[in-house]
Amino acid sequence: MRRELGMSLVLVLMCAGLYISNPDFLGQSNVVNTTRQIAMLGIYAMGMGLVIITGGIDLSIGSVVGLTGVLIAKISSPGMGCLGYPLWFGVTVALAAAVLVGLAQGLLITRLKLQPFVVTLGGMLVVRGVSQTVAEGGTLSFGNSPFLRLANDGLLHVGGNALIPYPVVIFLVVLGAGAYVLHFTVLGRYMYALGGNREAAEYSGIDVTRVEVATYVISSAAGGIAGVCYASYIGQMSQQVGIGYELYAIAAAVLGGCSLRGGEGGALGILIGSAIMRVIDNGINMFQVRYSDGGVRRIWRLDPNWTFIIIGSVILVAVVFDQVVHIVQEQRRARRAGDARLAGPRPAESPPAAGAG
Template identity: 85%
Template sequence: MRRELGMSLVLALMCAGLWLSNPDFLGQSNVVNTTRQIAMLGIYAMGMGFVIIAGGIDLSIGSVIGLTGVLLAKISSSGMACLGYPLWIGIPAALGAAMLVGLAQGLLITRLKLQPFVVTLGGMLLVRGVSQTVAEGGTLSFGDSPFLGLANGGLLHVKGDALIPYPVVIFLVILAAGAYVLHFTVLGRYMYALGGNREAAEYSGIDVRRVEVSTYVISSATGGIAGVCYASYIGQMSQQVGMGYELYAIAGAVLGGCSLRGGEGSALGILIGSALMRVIDNGINMFQIRHSDGGVQRIWRLDPNWTFIIIGAVILVAVVFDQVVHVAQAQRRAQRAGESRATEPRRIEAPPAAGTG
């Protein structure tokens, strides 16, 4: 829990600094929108966390988000070239397609023993191509469908705005389910064992292939749920939606304590990492410094073009920190092992009896 506590402190200090620079950071509109963005990132970052904890990687989750939204728009939108079926048909169909992507990738990785990076990279491009074909290279709009209220509506309305958007409610349910699976079920223990040492997990009798496939199905399922939320939030879908989202998911999971080596991470850490990513993203737009220039009050703001520079630097710092922590832990374990051998009593063997050997 020390890493989670440390990242929580960083998050609190960051929020306090942004509020001091710009009081609008804690304004109702910005808080509601930021929590919505944290929730939608956290939904699919949770699935990515499952894969990383089990020692894998899923580069296709962004494309799965886009595919889910495009299929949902194609099936349930009433626009031109759309089918116009009810949402209770469109949503399950789109989520089912997303889970099939995860199942197919998991089987390729486990049955053919292919590298997860290569399989999910190919899956990312293939799924994005399917989205482009379904959308015919254009945009599918939901118009004024009541479906748009999923992302923009919520609970506890104040001044016409919902203080708790529905994506936050969905994320809290997924967070609770993810925490339960990871920390209180046999499947969760198997995921940690698989990520920690695959060979040892196999020798201990764990069905590693089934566990690994389940992580990719879970990842794609959370990507599908996030895709439904993004479709409602944006109101229109194209193959461009979801591009680069896999990088945010990986960054959120790594910042939250999921080691890319596997075997480490927690649901709470993924929540904190997702919040850090979105607060950084929002803070780049909100941060400001007031100064006087010749008696004229001016405001200095961060250049929005620095967004990827800052986020990339944060990811690199997180990876370097993870490496330093692992090196320090390995040195401590080696030191303890050396001390324990030094303190063990030395065995004194009796001399051979006379007339023997």
Template identity: 90%
Template sequence: MKRELGMSLVLVLMCAGLWISNPDFLGQSNVVNTTRQISMLGIYAMGMGLVIITGGIDLSIGSVIGLTGVLLAKLSSSGMGCLGYPLWVGVPLSLAAAVLVGLAQGLLITRLKLQPFVVTLGGMLLVRGVSQAVAEGGTLSFGDSPFLRLANDGLLHVGGDALIPYPLVIFAAVLAAGAYVLHSTVLGRYMYALGGNREAAEYSGINVSRVEVLTYVISSATGGIAGVCYASYIGQMSQQVGMGYELYAIAAAVLGGCSLRGGEGGALGILIGSAIMRVIDNGINMFQVRYSDGGIRRIWRLDPNWTFIIIGAVILVAVVFDQVVHIIQEQRRVRRAAEASAAAPRPFEAPPTAGAG
């Protein structure tokens, strides 16, 4: 909880600084759009967080997002080369494909004892290739389909904008489900146990393989849900959509307190981490400094080409911070153990026997 409070304070300070720099940061349009972006990131960051808590990693989630959107466009769009099926057919089939990706990767990791990094890296490239083949290297458009309202509309309309975009409603449901699973179910306790000490979890009778497969299925499912939202938001899909999104998800989870060692993290932290990542992304475009140059008022803005430099630096800082915290905690445990050992009563020592006189 201390880490969540600290990151919440960082988020508030960031928002305050950006608002002072540019009052438009808290304008209705920017707030609604940023909330939408936070929600869509948070949906699949929740799945990534579950995988990280169990001690794994899912590098394919960005490709799953792209595959879901491409399949949905292929199945339900009325454009050239698309099949034109109703959305109630396209959405379930696209989500089923996402779930199958997670199931396949989970089985490869558990049955063949392969490293999650290698399996999901291969899955990332393979799924990206499938998306490219389905889209035939081009772009599939939804045109003016009512489906576009899913991401671009919402509840409580004020001034033409929906104050509560539908992706926020979906994210709230995913967040509530993730919090319930992690903190109120046996499966959640098993996830923490698996990430904390895999061997101990196995010896305690936990079906480690089943738990691990479930986390990858859930991760891909959240990627599929996010893919549907992104397809609606963008309005057209290609194999490029979703590229690099796995890095945002990892960064959001780590910033929110999910240790890459496993066994740590929570739903609230993932929410905060997702918000920080999208506020940074938005802040790169919104931040400005007004100054006077020879009586001429000028505005200095951040170079958008620095986006990945800043985000990469944030990820490194988060990982370094996580490592430092673990080192300090380990030192404290060692010191307390030494103090407890020194304070413990010594065993009774028999007095020496008198020598023969």
């Protein structure tokens, strides 16, 4: 919990600094759009977090986000080259495809004992290739489909604009479901056990294969749900959508306390990590410094080309911090174990002599 509190403080300080730099940061339009972006990232970051907690990795989740949107556009968009089926049918097929991707990867990892990194890396490329084939290397537009209202409409309208976009509502449902699974179900306990010590989990009678497959299915399903939101938000889909999204998900999960070693993390931390990632992304565009140059008022802004430099640095800092925390914890355990050995067992009290008293 201390780590979540620390990251929350970092998030508050970042927001305060950005507001001082540019008061428009807390303007209604920017706050609504930022919360929408946090929600869409948080949906698939939750799936990534579950996989990381079990000691795995899912590099295909960004491609699953893109594939979901492409399939919805191809099946249900009224545009040229699309099939024009009802929207519910397109969403159902797209989500089913996302689940199948997770199931296939989970079975490859568990049945053939393959490395998750290799399987999901291959899955990332295959799924992206499927998206490119479906889109025929082009862009599929939703036009004026009512589907676009999913991301751009919401609750509590003020001035004709929704203060709470529907993706935020969806994310809160996913967040609540993830928190419930992790902290209040047997499956959640098994996930932590699997990530903490796989061999011990197997010897304790846990069906490791079923838990691991379920985790990858949930991760891909979360990617599919996020893909529905992104498709509605962007309004047009191509194979380019989803590229690099897996890095944002990994960074959000690690910043939120999910150790890449497995066995650690929680839903609240993933929410905080997602918020930090999107505030950084938004802050690159919003941050500014006003100064005077020869009596002329000027504004200095961050170069948008620095985006990946900053995001990559954040990922490295998070991983280094995670490693340092584990080193300190191991040293504390070793010190406590050494102190316990030096103290030794307490001498047992001798029984009273016979006939005493």
